[in-house]
Amino acid sequence: MGVADLGLPVDVPSTALFTDHYELTMLQAALAAGTAERRSVFEVFTRRLPEGRRYGVVAGTGRVLDAVENFRFDTDVLGFLRERGVVNEPTLEWLASYRFGGDVWGYPEGEVYFPGSPILRVEGSFAECVLLETVILSILNHDSAIAAAASRMSSAAGDRPLIEMGARRTHELAAVAAARAAYVGGFATTSDLAAGFRYNIPTVGTSAHAFTLLHDTERDAFQAQVSVLGQGTTLLVDTYDVAEAVRTAVEVAGPKLGAVRIDSGDLLLVAHRVRQQLDELGATETRIVVTSDLDEYAIASLRAAPVDAYGVGTQLVTGSGHPTASMVYKLVARAESADPQAPLVPVAKKSSGGKTSVGGRKWAARRLDEYGVAEAEVIGTGKVPQELTDRLLQVELIKGGQVVAREPLDVVRDRHAAARAGLPLSATQLSRGEAVIPTEYV
Amino acid sequence: MGVADLGLPVDVPSTALFTDHYELTMLQAALAAGTAERRSVFEVFTRRLPEGRRYGVVAGTGRVLDAVENFRFDTDVLGFLRERGVVNEPTLEWLASYRFGGDVWGYPEGEVYFPGSPILRVEGSFAECVLLETVILSILNHDSAIAAAASRMSSAAGDRPLIEMGARRTHELAAVAAARAAYVGGFATTSDLAAGFRYNIPTVGTSAHAFTLLHDTERDAFQAQVSVLGQGTTLLVDTYDVAEAVRTAVEVAGPKLGAVRIDSGDLLLVAHRVRQQLDELGATETRIVVTSDLDEYAIASLRAAPVDAYGVGTQLVTGSGHPTASMVYKLVARAESADPQAPLVPVAKKSSGGKTSVGGRKWAARRLDEYGVAEAEVIGTGKVPQELTDRLLQVELIKGGQVVAREPLDVVRDRHAAARAGLPLSATQLSRGEAVIPTEYV
Structure with missing residues (x-):
């Protein structure tokens, strides 16, 4: 990818440093433990909308695609990680050849979202997915807050x-x-x-x-x-x-x-x-x-x-x-072993102190009423009910590491206008209120 | 300046595009009117602290120095401005050789500030100074908000x-x-x-x-x-x-x-x-x-x-x-003519609708009480009173376009700790209140 694709005035040699230290130490520990290659599903969602807001707006997805494609550990970055002792040599070797090779599905950019909406789903080995957490959240949390x-x-x-x-x-x-x-x-x-x-x-x-x-x-x-x-x-x-x-x-x-x-x-x-x-x-x-x-x-x-x-x-x-959208990036399922055929197990934090989430890889659909107006955000982990199969929200964004869903910004802008127009009229009331449609789990 | 100086992971080929469109149209009109070369003084200050806050923290100055030094219009940028018709050919020619050649004085980074404190002062021709407004404010408004x-x-x-x-x-x-x-x-x-x-x-x-x-x-x-x-x-x-x-x-x-x-x-x-x-x-x-x-x-x-x-x-x-510090960049004085020897005239917006400011190039000093604790931020446009000459706050940062005050971040960090310690004890009360010392104009 050349400079022109990344976009001046800022040439980002790599997005790999837009990463929290702990992503790399987790990688190192998982590599040593033999768990790094367990197939994993991470999801991006928010537990709640900002207080009083009636809907959220997905924005930044196009920038996420650029960031993932450009996420590489070059010599300078590896030298820094070595010098600072962030991770050990086997981990540095692993990072040197890092390319995300997994799949990403998500709400198309410009779409609206609600509490629990699985806005982005990242699938691959634990190792390749966990590293992307920080940069994906930075982009989506910032851009979605502004777009809203x-x-x-x-x-x-x-x-x-x-x-x-x-x-x-x-x-x-x-x-x-x-x-x-x-x-x-x-x-x-x-x-x-x-x-x-x-x-x-x-x-x-x-x-x-x-x-x-x-x-x-x-x-x-x-x-x-x-x-x-x-x-x-x-x-x-x-x-x-x-x-x-x-x-x-x-x-x-x-x-x-x-x-x-x-x-x-x-x-x-x-x-x-x-x-x-x-x-x-x-x-x-x-x-x-x-x-x-x-x-x-x-x-x-x-x-x-x-x-x-x-x-x-x-x-x-x-x-x-509300300068940030409080989205999180959570492991919701992972394989029982490093065997590529091993079945996925849903996982979720369970501590009583809040921040719990729903395990399992999720689909999402927007159910409409008889007038074609949105009436519920339906989220599930099993089979999609027949009546919702043509209302599914997630689209394929990256397939086997290849970006498959780049689109012009005007398309995104038009999508947002259409998505907002499909909400109940009270969506655009400025007064404080609850999410304009409820989230239902099936 | 090489990439290493600007700092990976982001190489900024130029900071000149971090600029509002109107800076360039003002430049174009001033060039045509023969007023672009009038010697001018711009000052950065905030009219008020965020509600309830007792002091502000100057941060980002080091990044401003980098941004000013790197503010160039290269071929790509000029091509964009030409293609979009942002400015005309004479203006593009002027921009092609742009280098800031003026002087910058300011509060040293890490220092505290109060309403009206002249945190940064940029002097040079109107043309060379006006262009820097947006990027200087972006940096200081963001970084100072976080540091506070x-x-x-x-x-x-x-x-x-x-x-x-x-x-x-x-x-x-x-x-x-x-x-x-x-x-x-x-x-x-x-x-x-x-x-x-x-x-x-x-x-x-x-x-x-x-x-x-x-x-x-x-x-x-x-x-x-x-x-x-x-x-x-x-x-x-x-x-x-x-x-x-x-x-x-x-x-x-x-x-x-x-x-x-x-x-x-x-x-x-x-x-x-x-x-x-x-x-x-x-x-x-x-x-x-x-x-x-x-x-x-x-x-x-x-x-x-x-x-x-x-x-x-x-x-x-x-x-x-308070995600932004609401600093502004205002023209406070300019020469009567383009003659380099022409005297400066203080200027200020006067409309009744608020947003007024005090004209004239300002000095600032922090007056201490008998125990050495800050008791007032004193700001003036004339001669500095004898008793304040060793309490002046502004230092020279750029002289004739050359950065003269780069410093390690630890020095800045220590300066902030010392500046905060020099304030009245109520500065660190978290409860809402007024600025911990008053601003006095003399």
């Missing part, structure tokens, strides 16, 4: 476009993944050039307060911007006095001015005033973009305001109060 | 070591930065191998529930682990029944067993029971590590429990409720 917030925001925004502009509020590379997840969740564009470069997401942006402050007058700044970016540009009108700025903006750009941006103040009030002023100035087509500390609630509260687009930063990239 | 949470946790833990183990709960590369920030904030070790590789932070880890479940019995699992990792290892004792596991653990490893780990349940209660049981079994030196959903409050509540070390994941990497 994005989905709520896009449903609150209705037909009005959302601009992702949170890069400055999160780690510089998390920002790139966040822009991707936001796009999956329904955002239209991003401010992040790296996300445009890597994922071909449309990028947008015009100017900040600093640009106005750089110039001797606001008029100078607007003239400078319009003369280069054209009258279709977006002028930022809240550096000094909004009403004066709007007047100057239309004088400078003419009534065909593309948009004005408001980044502070009481947006509901200011948007109404600015709309009225623009209309009076003949700039009836000039759009209003608002961008100040928005979340899904603020977006919803502006539904009746004359706003044409929303820019969202902090609350998007921090998952609007 | 880490600092609270380490002060709650006292002398007991903290293990950072949150990689799986955040973006895979944010995790590496989080481990670094946690170390600055007082953590002792990390589970993240990439953080060990990149920043030389000690890594630790032994086994998870999956390892126990892989084996036919818990005893088999413990024997496998002890035979390879030695009796000094840490055995996870809450897969089935804790009391039985502890008995088995000491039988298998002997009374010199290194540690047991508890990852679920009522940790206060279980820790007491396990300590008593270990002591009765003669394993008086065996340590108890707890790792279940800890935050600074849970750590503090376990102060009286027989716990020897804490592992912290989710709450650490998500900033314990």
Whole structure:
């Protein structure tokens, strides 16, 4: 896999170091004990949705496929592990030829999920599967958290476009993944050039307060911007006095001015005033973009305001109060012996202290009511009931180590919109509530 | 700068794409208007601390220095910007030879900060400075948020070591930065191998529930682990029944067993029971590590429990409720003209809608009381009062584009411990409160 496939601006020589130390010590102990080759099934799921949330959004699956394909222990990495004494020589030898050769099934990216949904299933030897835990969870926990917030925001925004502009509020590379997840969740564009470069997401942006402050007058700044970016540009009108700025903006750009941006103040009030002023100035087509500390609630509260687009930063990239999706990666079944034909035994943690899980390899289906609306997430370990065979959710993602399900991001985005539309209407209520459909185990 | 300096496992060919689209359109408009070369001063600060927090922690400065040094527009990046029409040809030409040639001063990494503290000051032409906004904020907002949470946790833990183990709960590369920030904030070790590789932070880890479940019995699992990792290892004792596991653990490893780990349940209660049981079994030196959903409050509540070390994941990497530090990067002064000798004019946003700031290039000093304890963060734009000249906080980080203040992470970690110790005692109270010292403007 070349650099281009992995995606600049960041070339990841290997994803194998995005791994917790204990994955390698477990490998070493299992190799010595002769249990490393036991066929194993790991599943990714979450025990609960974030408090008050009605559905989750699977995001990051495409990045997981890249990460698994690229999970290699090269000379530098092996040298580090040797020097630090993380594992012994036989383990280092085993790692040197590591390639994931197992199978991965999962919910397709963009699909919604509920407590217990087996979002990803990784099958192979214990050794080859256990190593992938950390990087798979990092990606799914981050990206799904962002996509869930994005989905709520896009449903609150209705037909009005959302601009992702949170890069400055999160780690510089998390920002790139966040822009991707936001796009999956329904955002239209991003401010992040790296996300445009890597994922071909449309990028947008015009100017900040600093640009106005750089110039001797606001008029100078607007003239400078319009003369280069054209009258279709977006002028930022809240550096000094909004009403004066709007007047100057239309004088400078003419009534065909593309948009004005408001980044502070009481947006509901200011948007109404600015709309009225623009209309009076003949700039009836000039759009209003608002961008100040928005979340899904603020977006919803502006539904009746004359706003044409929303820019969202902090609350998007921090998952609007829930920056991680609390997914776990659990061994749910393993063979009785290292014999490839040995039958699988379901396993599960049993301690009374919580964190218990359901053993066994699971299927999942979404049962619909008579109107075609989702009514339950059905999860089972045995035979799939006849009536659910065409409602199964998991698809094959990796077969014998080969990725078989790469897809364009627009397909994922459309899938999410369709999946959300298939939920009961209460799914998109912003008020706190339970998961919009129950999880049933059969 | 070679790959080794930037740090594997991620080679960043350029940090220039970690940039919002509008930085480049502002550049283009300023170049055309003849204002791009006006000497400018940008400052990074936060208007407020996260609600209830008493101090902030500067973290990420070292990463900022790397990012600025590596901020280049290579052929691939320029090709992307051209193809997408982000900026015009004259701007692309300007970008092709971009190197930051200005000066950066700032609080040294690990120092504490308060509302308004000018944490970083970037000086140069408007053009060269404005481009750095996004990547500088991404790094400082993320890393400082994590370090602040880490600092609270380490002060709650006292002398007991903290293990950072949150990689799986955040973006895979944010995790590496989080481990670094946690170390600055007082953590002792990390589970993240990439953080060990990149920043030389000690890594630790032994086994998870999956390892126990892989084996036919818990005893088999413990024997496998002890035979390879030695009796000094840490055995996870809450897969089935804790009391039985502890008995088995000491039988298998002997009374010199290194540690047991508890990852679920009522940790206060279980820790007491396990300590008593270990002591009765003669394993008086065996340590108890707890790792279940800890935050600074849970750590503090376990102060009286027989716990020897804490592992912290989710709450650490998500900033314990505050995943971003809300720092901004504001133009505070700029020259009247492009003439290098032109005097600087203080500038600031003035709109009534909030988000106002104080114009002018600032100094900052921490005033001490008669006992040597911090009593105020003093910020000014004019001459430094005589009595504060030896309490100034900002240091030179980049001079004429050259990094002049690289330092080992242990120095940063020690600086943070010393800075925190210099605050009033109430700084480390976990209860919600105001900033522990006031910010005064002179």
